[in-house]
Amino acid sequence: MGLPDFKKSPVVEVALSIQFPPLKGVKNAHFMRLWTDVFRKDFPETEEQPPLNHVLERFGTPTPGNVRIQLEAGLPVPRYWFKNTDGTELVQVQRDRFIRNWRQLQTGKPYPRYEPLRKKFIKQFSKFTNFVEKEGMGKIEPDQCEVTYVNDLPDGEGWNSFGELGKVVTVWQSDFSDDFLPTPENIQFTTSFIIPGEGEKPVGRLHVAIEPRYQLPDITPLLRLSLTARGAPIGKGLDGVQKFMDLGREWVVKGFTSITTDPMHKIWERTSDR
Numbered sequence: 350m351g352l353p354d355f356k357k358s359p360v361v362e363v364a365l366s367i368q369f370p371p372l373k374g375v376k377n378a379h380f381m382r383l384w385t386d387v388f389r390k391d392f393p394e395t396e397e398q399p400p401l402n403h404v405l406e407r408f409g410t411p412t413p414g415n416v417r418i419q420l421e422a423g424l425p426v427p428r429y430w431f432k433n434t435d436g437t438e439l440v441q442v443q444r445d446r447f448i449r450n451w452r453q454l455q456t457g458k459p460y461p462r463y464e465p466l467r468k469k470f471i472k473q474f475s476k477f478t479n480f481v482e483k484e485g486m487g488k489i490e491p492d493q494c495e496v497t498y499v500n501d502l503p504d505g506e507g508w509n510s511f512g513e514l515g516k517v518v519t520v521w522q523s524d525f526s527d528d529f530l531p532t533p534e535n536i537q538f539t540t541s542f543i544i545p546g547e548g549e550k551p552v553g554r555l556h557v558a559i560e561p562r563y564q565l566p567d568i569t570p571l572l573r574l575s576l577t578a579r580g581a582p583i584g585k586g587l588d589g590v591q592k593f594m595d596l597g598r599e600w601v602v603k604g605f606t607s608i609t610t611d612p613m614h615k616i617w618e619r620t621s622d623r
Contacts, residue, residue, distance in 0.1 A: 351622035353606040359500040366448040366495035372487040392431035496597035497577040504570040511535035553580020
């Protein structure tokens with residue numbers, strides 16, 4: 350059975366990410382040389398961002414959370430963005446992550462699909478790995494993979510106020526025990542689902558979040574629905590990374606379809622499964 354497909358997909362961003370134990374002795378100069386020697390031709394723009402936390406999905410005994418905050422002496426090495434000229438294609442690097450993004454922004458360009466994005470990700474991650482080994486920065490051993498899809502749902506397309514979330518997603522219904530409360534002013538929520546592997550043993554989680562937003566420049570109300578599949582590689586090396594990413598993408602697409610309503614599927618023109 351194939352994956353659900355939509356002619357008018359609301360996806361505005363896709364990110365494929367590999368996380369690994371922090372590289373030792375990495376300095377800003379290493380990443381600037383990485384940009385100059387490896388990525389500058391295709392990504393001529395750079396930008397600095399705060400580093401993301403190291404995140405691990407854990408199973409079994411409950412823990413206070415899945416986030417492990419890294420403490421280091423001195424100022425942390427930033428996360429670097431390497432961008433193409435219109436900002437739609439993006440490589441992000443930091444001491445313990447490599448991320449490849451596609452972003453629609455305001456270009457109106459259609460989502461290029463997962464397969465070509467994964468191909469670019471693998472090619473550019475391999476270049477990054479070769480640079481790390483050549484510079485003696487350490488060895489990359491992936492401990493988590495992520496597949497994230499971000500969807501923007503503007504008002505007037507199936508819903509008209511933030512309180513009408515039940516028209517968009519199946520998991521929210523405005524049912525109260527009496528008639529005291531009016532329609533909610535706005536609603537946001539997060540939820541997560543275990544991703545089972547062979548023998549139903551957990552291999553990751555699907556995290557789903559929806560929140561009200563306003564889109565610039567005309568302050569258009571929208572609902573942002575984000576889905577992230579995260580877990581350890583399923584096997585060794587890059588093959589294990591690809592196996593989890595393919596599974597994660599399946600869970601993101603099927604999870605998006607399952608959690609959104611049939612009327613919204615008609616607006617997005619759902620077709621037969623691919």
